[in-house]
Amino acid sequence: MSSSVKTLKTPKTLPARPARNSEKPAARRRALPLAAVTALAAFAPLVWGTTYLVTTDFLPAGHPLFAGLARALPAGLVALALGRALPKGVWLFRAATLGLLNIGFFFPLLFISAEHLPGGVAATLGAAQPLVVVFLAVAVLKERLLFWRLAWAVTGAAGVGFVVLGRSAGMDVLGVAAGLAGTASMALGIVLTKKWGRPAGVRPIAMVGWQLTAGGLFLLPVTLLVEGFPPVFDARSVGGYLWLGLVGGLLAYALWFWAIGRLPVTRASLLGFLSPLMAATLGVLLKGESFGPLQTLGLVLAFGAMLLGQLGGGRPGGRPGGGQSGGGRPGGRLPRPAA
Structure with a gap:
């Protein structure tokens, strides 16, 4: 009898170990401050701001x-190889939809706009994206x-307009x-990316591979x-394609896409103002353009709207990435698989 009692007592200490181990992934996710997530997210629109210069001067x-x-297919195949996961079930439809909105429709529309409009005008049209995201976030x-x-969306768009639009800006209906x-397509893609999140166990690089490949x-x-058939390549155009595809x-x-899962969708979209501002800055540095008083005012307005838009609207004590679950309820969270 005494030996049987001892065997029953020993398992009582076992459940404590998994509980301590299971807390480590959540602690690691909380360790990354919201400011750091925002800074990493800002890298994307800054790089996208080089698209206009690369398109006109390199391609x-x-x-x-x-x-x-x-820009899409080679990078998508590399991302698929790195992510080592393919969409299944409902994610076959979701990956195809996001791939069309964020890549398949947006990329060619972006390059058509860049070819038919001055870079400043094309960039200003893209600055309307936060406005579209605000209303889509309400609807979706x-x-x-x-x-x-x-x-903040209106102020930032107006500021970008002051920076990049000048008297010599030309208009083309097709552009x-x-x-x-393209702005509307990408805006809807951002909102649906926030709504659907990521399937459990799938890394962000795999999600990128699905969309770029689709x-x-x-x-x-x-x-x-x-x-x-493709155009004739030279070293300059190859460098441009590599920059646009890999970086x-x-x-x-x-x-x-990693940052969208951790930032409020409107806050993330306001970072899009960095793209046209980068395009305008490159014009000053590399093409001899200059900023007048109106452009300086626009720069202050756009940066101010972007920065102040990062400060307000969050839930007290909320974790980065609080968005919408599949049901779309305000304050819901996206699924958070380990990266």
């Missing part, structure tokens, strides 16, 4: 579809339309239509039908 003109294909994520969100359509596979037959595609999108 062969008249091939926007091939530029989108070259069931968030409340808060005045501060709308105010404007492509720029606005968008690239969509563009492959369209490019061959519309533009025919502006693979690396930037991996950080961007």
